[in-house]
Amino acid sequence: MLLAIDVGNTQTHVGAFLGEQLSQHWRFQTRAGATGDELAERLSGLLDLRDVGFSDLDGMVVSSVVPPLGSEYRRLAERYLDVECLIVGPGVKTGMAIEIDSPAEVGADRLVNAIAAYDRFEDVCVCVDFGTGINFDAVSADGAYLGGAIAPGVEISLTALTERAARISRIDLEAPKSAIGTSSRAAIQSGVLFGCAGLVDGLSRRINSELGGEAGLIATGGLASLVVPFTETITEIDDLLTLKGLRIIYERNRA
DSSP: OEEEEEEOSSEEEEEEEETTEEEEEEEEEOOTTOOHHHHHHHHHHHHHTTTOOGGGOSEEEEEESSHHHHHHHHHHHHHHOSSOEEEOSTTOOOSOOBOSSOGGGSOHHHHHHHHHHHHHHSSSEEEEEESSEEEEEEEOTTSOEEEEEEEEOHHHHHHHHHHHOTTOOOOOOOOOSOSSOSSHHHHHHIIIIIHHHHHHHHHHHHHHHHTTSOOEEEEESTTHHHHGGGOSSOOOBOTTHHHHHHHHHHHHHHO
């Protein structure tokens, strides 16, 4: 069994693969100061829910945008597992050329998503990841990473609005009934969700135009299902895309 771990700024997504099949997956809040021992306790508890133990693991692959946690997952593997932990980063075989000014600047999560998206379409494509930020990552027809765009995420936008405006209270985001909100709550829901959908459509169209107008578009991330229904450009969501990309990278390095 392969354990694939996507460490984001807000959430950590963990998946257990049996061959190419994702058998289980979990999400928990990312805590930047967590130690390897604490992470081991959390993972052990999640695996135990499905009657799986560390001894059942054949490998581990980690993508982390929180630098301290990458080394802590490696310590976890060294102390509690009999397998090596592959951390996605410089020196790891990805099978994808990176055609940007400074390849080392590409976030591990963005590259993993690009690899998984290209595996899905096998042609020019764009992945839109709805996480703490909204990442747009473009891949050429021959499978090269071309770059993309980064925009503020839904939660960041809502937090900034409520923290900077004294009379606006924090709300739970729900699907707006109309663009014209008839209450402060409805107006915020409309502005944040429809506004985010408009941002995604605008950037997707611009990027797609630069790619020749025939790119496949796919969305992923914890908030994709909240925003994508209001977009006009994205029709496919794969919440497990990053985990699938991690499995592909692990297999390429094992080979």
